[in-house]
Amino acid sequence: MASTGDRLKTLIADNLEVDGQAIAVPENLDISLLEAGVSSVDLVAFAKLVARDFNVKFTLEHCTTLNSVKEVADFIDSQPG
Amino acid sequence: MPASVADCWWRPFRNVGTAAVVYVDLAPDAAREAVALTWLDQEEQSRRQRFRFDGARRRFALCRAALRAILCGQLGCPNQQLAFGASHHGKPYALVNGQPAPIGFNVSHGSVHGLIAFAAEGRLGVDVEERSPARDLDGLIGSVMGPEERAELASARGNHRLHLFYHLWTVKEALMKALGTGLTPDVSGFEIPMAMRRGKKTGIFRFPHLPTVRWWLEDLGNEHFAAAIAHELSPDSH
Numbered sequence: 001m002a003s004t005g006d007r008l009k010t011l012i013a014d015n016l017e018v019d020g021q022a023i024a025v026p027e028n029l030d031i032s033l034l035e036a037g038v039s040s041v042d043l044v045a046f047a048k049l050v051a052r053d054f055n056v057k058f059t060l061e062h063c064t065t066l067n068s069v070k071e072v073a074d075f076i077d078s079q080p081g
Numbered sequence: 082m083p084a085s086v087a088d089c090w091w092r093p094f095r096n097v098g099t100a101a102v103v104y105v106d107l108a109p110d111a112a113r114e115a116v117a118l119t120w121l122d123q124e125e126q127s128r129r130q131r132f133r134f135d136g137a138r139r140r141f142a143l144c145r146a147a148l149r150a151i152l153c154g155q156l157g158c159p160n161q162q163l164a165f166g167a168s169h170h171g172k173p174y175a176l177v178n179g180q181p182a183p184i185g186f187n188v189s190h191g192s193v194h195g196l197i198a199f200a201a202e203g204r205l206g207v208d209v210e211e212r213s214p215a216r217d218l219d220g221l222i223g224s225v226m227g228p229e230e231r232a233e234l235a236s237a238r239g240n241h242r243l244h245l246f247y248h249l250w251t252v253k254e255a256l257m258k259a260l261g262t263g264l265t266p267d268v269s270g271f272e273i274p275m276a277m278r279r280g281k282k283t284g285i286f287r288f289p290h291l292p293t294v295r296w297w298l299e300d301l302g303n304e305h306f307a308a309a310i311a312h313e314l315s316p317d318s319h
Binding site: 018024 | 131132133134135136137140191192208210213217220221224225247250254267268
């Protein structure tokens with residue numbers, strides 16, 4: 001089964017873009033979606049996708065307080081399965 | 082500083098009560114961006130470098146340089162004396178020689194449009210968004226809108242629905258930015274006044290958890306973008 005990081009990379013590649021460009025998430029997941037320039041509306045949509053796909057409580061606030069995709073992956077992995 | 086007013090990429094946009102809103106043109110322009118870079122301090126230049134996309138780098142540089150130029154003009158200080166701090170929740174504020182400046186501001190940018198709001202008193206927030214068709218508008222509406230807002234959106238059709246969504250969203254985000262406490266409370270936990278949902282351009286709002294504080298709301302949108310401002314009213318204003 002794919003790791004949380006790989007699943008997040010796929011989710012981002014399939015659903016987020018900035019200025020019409022896909023977001024290339026590095027192998028170490030050290031990228032902030034906010035600093036990548038993702039709009040607040042897209043972040044809301046992304047939070048909803050994460051909550052649904054990983055079956056965790058995940059909100060826009062998580063998107064803005066977790067500083068990188070790596071922190072998002074760690075947060076998801078820390079939730080009870 | 083740009084050589085002349087004609088070279089500036091920002092211009093007065095709207096006065097809203099005691100707040101002033103400036104429009105910042107964020108369209109690609111290498112010459113403007115080169116000038117903007119000369120206004121940024123070392124920390125801002127490093128932050129700009131961390132953005133992964135040219136567009137995000139450009140928007141940050143042009144908006145921050147415009148903010149610096151305007152604040153320096155209003156505060157009568159040289160750019161070198163101006164710095165920025167941030168609240169616990171990340172809301173920035175201006176410092177002159179290390180002391181908080183007597184003016185508040187808020188910045189928003191979306192696509193090629195930027196807005197900066199300024200006011201001497203009262204918390205304020207501004208938001209601007211390009212009305213991009215969302216992949217999952219129904220899902221977004223379910224996530225961020227309250228029950229009455231969802232009902233209004235359910236009865237809207239096509240382009241009007243998209244416009245109404247962005248209208249409501251920008252007012253909500255302006256309010257959240259004005260409040261300055263991150264994204265608490267949940268954006269679906271409060272609703273924009275009914276008159277504004279139905280087309281009125283202005284309104285007065287109170288958060289359910291903060292009923293003694295009133296906020297002036299104003300729709301700043303036009304045919305190019307959706308935008309709104311929220312400005313805290315002083316207790317003695319009518």
